[in-house]
Amino acid sequence: MNDPPPIGGAPEMSRKSYETVRRGLAKRRAAERRFRCYGLSAILLGLTSLALLFASIVSNGYTAFRQTFVGLDIYFDAELIDPQGNRSPESLATGDYGGLVKRALSKVFPAVSSRSEKRALYSLVSTAAAIELQRRAVREPSLIGKTVKVWLPADDDVDMYVKGHIRRGAGESARRLNDRQLAWIDELIEQGNIEQRFNKTFFTAGDSREPEQAGIWGAAAGSFFTLVVTLALSFPIGIAAAIYLEEFAPKNRWTDLIEVNINNLAAVPSIVFGLLGLAVFINFFDLPRSSPLVGGLVLTFMTLPTIIIAARAAIKSVPPSIREAALGIGASSMQTVFHHVLPLAMPGMLTGAIIGMARALGESAPLLMIGMVAFIVDIPHSVMDPATVLPVQVYLWADSPERGFVERTSAAIIVLLAFLITMNALAVYLRSRFERRW
Amino acid sequence: MNIIAEPQNEIKKERPKMRYLETDRPATPFAREHIKTVGAITVDSPRITCRNVNVYYGTKQAIDDVSLDIGRNAVIALIGPSGCGKSTFIRCLNRMNDTVIGCRVSGRIGIDEQNIYDPQMDVVLLRAQVGMVFQKPNPFPKSIYDNIAYGPRIHGLAANKLELDEIVETSLRKAGLWDEVKDNLAHPGTGLSGGQQQRLCIARTIAVGPEVILMDEPCSALDPIATARIEQLIDELREQFTIVIVTHSMQQAARVSQRTAYFHLGKLVEVGETAQLFTNPMHQLTEDYITGRFG
Ligand SMILES: Nc1ncnc2c1ncn2[C@@H]1O[C@H](COP(=O)(O)OP(=O)(O)OP(=O)(O)O)[C@@H](O)[C@H]1O
Numbered sequence: 001m002n003d004p005p006p007i008g009g010a011p012e013m014s015r016k017s018y019e020t021v022r023r024g025l026a027k028r029r030a031a032e033r034r035f036r037c038y039g040l041s042a043i044l045l046g047l048t049s050l051a052l053l054f055a056s057i058v059s060n061g062y063t064a065f066r067q068t069f070v071g072l073d074i075y076f077d078a079e080l081i082d083p084q085g086n087r088s089p090e091s092l093a094t095g096d097y098g099g100l101v102k103r104a105l106s107k108v109f110p111a112v113s114s115r116s117e118k119r120a121l122y123s124l125v126s127t128a129a130a131i132e133l134q135r136r137a138v139r140e141p142s143l144i145g146k147t148v149k150v151w152l153p154a155d156d157d158v159d160m161y162v163k164g165h166i167r168r169g170a171g172e173s174a175r176r177l178n179d180r181q182l183a184w185i186d187e188l189i190e191q192g193n194i195e196q197r198f199n200k201t202f203f204t205a206g207d208s209r210e211p212e213q214a215g216i217w218g219a220a221a222g223s224f225f226t227l228v229v230t231l232a233l234s235f236p237i238g239i240a241a242a243i244y245l246e247e248f249a250p251k252n253r254w255t256d257l258i259e260v261n262i263n264n265l266a267a268v269p270s271i272v273f274g275l276l277g278l279a280v281f282i283n284f285f286d287l288p289r290s291s292p293l294v295g296g297l298v299l300t301f302m303t304l305p306t307i308i309i310a311a312r313a314a315i316k317s318v319p320p321s322i323r324e325a326a327l328g329i330g331a332s333s334m335q336t337v338f339h340h341v342l343p344l345a346m347p348g349m350l351t352g353a354i355i356g357m358a359r360a361l362g363e364s365a366p367l368l369m370i371g372m373v374a375f376i377v378d379i380p381h382s383v384m385d386p387a388t389v390l391p392v393q394v395y396l397w398a399d400s401p402e403r404g405f406v407e408r409t410s411a412a413i414i415v416l417l418a419f420l421i422t423m424n425a426l427a428v429y430l431r432s433r434f435e436r437r438w
Numbered sequence: 439m440n441i442i443a444e445p446q447n448e449i450k451k452e453r454p455k456m457r458y459l460e461t462d463r464p465a466t467p468f469a470r471e472h473i474k475t476v477g478a479i480t481v482d483s484p485r486i487t488c489r490n491v492n493v494y495y496g497t498k499q500a501i502d503d504v505s506l507d508i509g510r511n512a513v514i515a516l517i518g519p520s521g522c523g524k525s526t527f528i529r530c531l532n533r534m535n536d537t538v539i540g541c542r543v544s545g546r547i548g549i550d551e552q553n554i555y556d557p558q559m560d561v562v563l564l565r566a567q568v569g570m571v572f573q574k575p576n577p578f579p580k581s582i583y584d585n586i587a588y589g590p591r592i593h594g595l596a597a598n599k600l601e602l603d604e605i606v607e608t609s610l611r612k613a614g615l616w617d618e619v620k621d622n623l624a625h626p627g628t629g630l631s632g633g634q635q636q637r638l639c640i641a642r643t644i645a646v647g648p649e650v651i652l653m654d655e656p657c658s659a660l661d662p663i664a665t666a667r668i669e670q671l672i673d674e675l676r677e678q679f680t681i682v683i684v685t686h687s688m689q690q691a692a693r694v695s696q697r698t699a700y701f702h703l704g705k706l707v708e709v710g711e712t713a714q715l716f717t718n719p720m721h722q723l724t725e726d727y728i729t730g731r732f733g
């Protein structure tokens with residue numbers, strides 16, 4: 001190697017130590033190389049598992065973003081859908097829209113006559129089709145009396161078949177569609193009347209027992225309201241507590257005790273906070289069960305210790321010289337904290353808050369305790385409405401037997417991750433806004 | 439450096455008083471309990487009077503029964519070996535020690551007859567009167583302008599932007615920094631060189647309009663040229679301010695101060711006119727220190 005030669009005329013002693021150092025050098029370099037390899041492989045391992053995770057979730061879930069539709073020539077028969085005959089929304093609301101779908105299907109397959117066969121045929125189209133037709137008729141009353149081609153959501157079994165999750169090969173009893181139904185679907189496909197389109201329902205609807213009618217929006221809104229409550233409570237409370245403990249509290253046995261307790265609380269299993277919330281907020285304060293308000297309060301309990309600990313660390317890391325400088329020209333302790341310490345500690349505090357929020361977003365156990373696991377179809381509009389949250393929705397769907405919920409579970413996880421990435425991106429942006437260079 | 443000149447004869451006669459003869463030397467020579475302050479601790483019309491000041495960190499006593507007057511419009515230098523309590527003492531004068539947990543101060547420190555450790559005394563008011571420059575330059579991570587303007591702003595010293603601009607300019611001028619930074623007042627104060635930062639900190643202190651400026655080793659992080667500028671600055675500031683400076687450089691003490699106080703193990707050993715103290719120390723410990731025999 002190109003080690004520099006020993007300095008000429010060095011005394012015996014330094015010559016000797018030079019030799020010793022040189023001999024040891026190879027070993028030291030090898031150790032360093034080895035350590036780098038360990039580090040690199042650790043990172044590679046982490047990245048690989050992350051990539052695998054994403055790949056499996058996305059490959060399972062992306063099909064849920066498309067949904068099978070059946071194109072039918074619907075005759076908007078005034079007799080069926082406008083019993084009062086005045087085209088008023090009230091009258092249109094009482095119409096039999098399912099009848100329109102049935103007629104249209106019978107027209108496509110006139111040979112079907114027996115009762116049970118008809119039922120099998122009609123079940124190819126989702127029950128949501130009737131609701132959609134009604135909405136359409138109310139919006140455009142001019143359609144009444146005309147025949148229009150309408151794309152209606154197919155039943156989830158059809159959807160699964162079109163997406164290739166139901167195989168013909170197995171016996172009839174092993175699948176949810178019988179041979180006749182498969183034949184009809186194939187015919188519809190041949191006619192070009194079956195199409196996969198963007199699944200708007202998934203992003204706009206609440207939960208449902210029918211996979212093709214189930215959406216993530218209710219859970220997303222629930223998560224949003226819950227997190228708003230959590231953030232609005234835990235960030236100010238956590239930062240106020242951290243500032244008080246770091247800057248104003250006397251250092252004595254009581255504050256030591258508080259500090260130990262905060263550290264312990266950070267390690268308490270989250271389900272315990274759920275039990276606490278159940279006992280305090282629901283049973284004692286009588287707040288509405290399953291509401292984002294109670295969920296947010298419980299998650300506030302859970303995230304507060306994290307936020308306090310992070311905020312205290314951030315405050316501690318502000319160099320004392322800045323504090324002395326401010327105090328030295330006569331700033332009060334309040335002014336020192338708010339003008340100098342807080343701005344410098346803000347990035348660290350935000351990081352702590354985001355870590356706490358991310359944990360709260362992914363939390364399901366404590367929310368099960370306060371009833372946020374209920375089956376809720378309506379989309380919550382305030383923090384008092386019953387709601388569920390994204391991770392609980394994932395849990396509920398993962399638990400459902402229908403094949404259609406498998407892809408929806410993965411899709412819900414994708415939405416959850418997107419939520420998380422957005423939050424983290426926001427945190428990074430805020431950090432860079434607040435960060436000051438020295 | 440030839441400040442340690444041959445002692446003059448009359449004073450030489452006095453000196454043996456403070457020396458211990460081999461025969462009656464105590465078991466622990468110059469242990470804390472045997473040290474008594476020599477020299478004139480009082481001055482005419484003092485700005486600050488300290489009487490029997492003791493400072494404890496927990497149970498450890500860092501300052502032991504120090505009494506000292508600090509004169510108006512003069513520079514007093516505090517010297518002494520590391521750990522002797524110079525910083526502790528200077529930080530008592532604007533109650534910066536209040537921020538240290540477990541630190542206790544007893545005795546009386548008065549500024550113009552007002553006891554600063556009186557419970558009625560407001561530290562904000564005190565620190566506006568007694569400014570401090572620290573060993574390591576510590577500008578705020580803000581613009582040069584905001585560094586200077588911060589003090590006047592929080593104290594409400596300027597009625598409008600114009601007045602504030604003027605305070606900033608005069609403070610920077612007094613600190614000898616104006617010409618270097620006048621074109622980039624919006625640049626961060628932390629982007630200046632070490633010497634410039636220290637002058638910025640001095641300007642920041644001046645901007646509040648204090649009567650006393652405390653400086654704790656203000657030049658220890660600076661090169662000789664920056665040091666010379668600050669020393670010159672101290673000399674100019676003396677006309678308006680009372681200055682207390684802690685320094686490890688005896689040359690610096692000799693150059694900038696009129697009086698010098700020598701601390702040892704938390705005791706004030708000797709205080710006197712700078713010229714006299716360096717040429718003719720009365721106490722054996724002082725002589726040992728300034729001749730470099732220990733410390
Ligand atoms: N915050 C503190 N807590 C406990 N002891 C302290 C503290 N600050 C200083 N001391 C002790 O008080 C004594 C005096 O310290 P001080 O900082 O005043 O010395 P100094 O003369 O300024 O020294 P230097 O020249 O090295 O700055 C030292 O023995 C030191 O260990």
Ligand SMILES: [Mg+2]
Nearest residue numbers: 524525526654
């Ligand atoms: Mg010191």
